[in-house]
Amino acid sequence: MSDGDIDARKRALRGKAMRRRDGLDPSDRSLDALAITRHVLAFLPDDGSPVAAYLAIRSEVDPALLVSLLRQAGRSVGVPAIDGHELRFRIVRDDGPLEPQGFGTRAPGSDVPEIVPSVILVPLLAFDAAGRRLGYGRGFYDRAIARARGNGRVLAVGLAFASQLVEHVPTDEHDQTLDAVVTENGVLVPTAAVSPSR
Ligand SMILES: Nc1nc2c(c(=O)[nH]1)N(C=O)[C@@H](CNc1ccc(C(=O)N[C@@H](CCC(=O)O)C(=O)O)cc1)CN2
Numbered sequence: 001m002s003d004g005d006i007d008a009r010k011r012a013l014r015g016k017a018m019r020r021r022d023g024l025d026p027s028d029r030s031l032d033a034l035a036i037t038r039h040v041l042a043f044l045p046d047d048g049s050p051v052a053a054y055l056a057i058r059s060e061v062d063p064a065l066l067v068s069l070l071r072q073a074g075r076s077v078g079v080p081a082i083d084g085h086e087l088r089f090r091i092v093r094d095d096g097p098l099e100p101q102g103f104g105t106r107a108p109g110s111d112v113p114e115i116v117p118s119v120i121l122v123p124l125l126a127f128d129a130a131g132r133r134l135g136y137g138r139g140f141y142d143r144a145i146a147r148a149r150g151n152g153r154v155l156a157v158g159l160a161f162a163s164q165l166v167e168h169v170p171t172d173e174h175d176q177t178l179d180a181v182v183t184e185n186g187v188l189v190p191t192a193a194v195s196p197s198r
């Protein structure tokens with residue numbers, strides 16, 4: 001299958017997955033985010049290492065409570081800022097100013113120090129049981145995860161509502177598979193053998 005076909009399949013799934021997630025009831029989303037927070041806290045290595053989270057947009061799983069609990073536990077937490085084609089994870093501070101980043105996202109400015117995360121919490125539109133993930137289609141997270149993996153051990157953990165699970169996410173060679181996906185139902189650790197996607 002050509003890359004063009006994969007891109008077209010991704011685009012079709014992206015639209016469908018966005019509509020499905022946007023259609024979830026907001027109070028269900030809040031309750032599910034609470035359950036996801038509990039599952040993540042039980043699952044993450046309790047080693048005080050830095051964690052990359054994100055500032056939720058649209059109907060994403062909102063990790064805000066998780067971020068404050070991790071910070072209260074003394075961990076550095078970063079959120080993504082776009083720097084050219086790369087994401088930098090800048091430290092979250094109380095009431096620190098945020099700059100608009102496009103697509104409704106905001107981030108701490110370039111004066112704010114970066115973290116090198118040992119865990120990256122990843123937003124997504126759809127995932128499958130093998131840990132394949134679909135994002136907004138700019139490849140930012142694929143590049144960030146690939147770079148972090150190139151520099152050492154990192155756990156890429158998707159945060160998702162269980163209803164975002166699909167049969168199969170089409171992938172190309174750039175796509176990074178998640179080490180785990182946490183939903184309101186618990187932690188999904190993908191089975192080792194990831195079958196070829198095409
Ligand atoms: N909460 C959150 N923060 C995040 C991400 C995310 O997925 N979720 N990102 C994960 O990557 C990065 C931001 N991703 C972006 C993705 C697309 C565009 C963008 O401008 N997209 C379109 C506009 C489309 C539209 O408005 O409908 C464009 O190409 O012009 C900007 C940022 C970093 N921060």
Ligand SMILES: Nc1ncnc2c1ncn2[C@@H]1O[C@H](COP(=O)(O)OP(=O)(O)OP(=O)(O)O)[C@@H](O)[C@H]1O
Pocket residue numbers: 010133134135136137138139140141142143146172174175
């Ligand atoms: N490591 C990489 N190097 C170069 N290009 C890449 C890399 N990763 C992804 N891309 C390119 O970025 C574009 C978007 O990728 P893709 O559709 O996989 O994004 P996504 O996973 O849906 O979104 P995101 O990672 O931004 O949340 C594709 O054209 C892909 O080829």
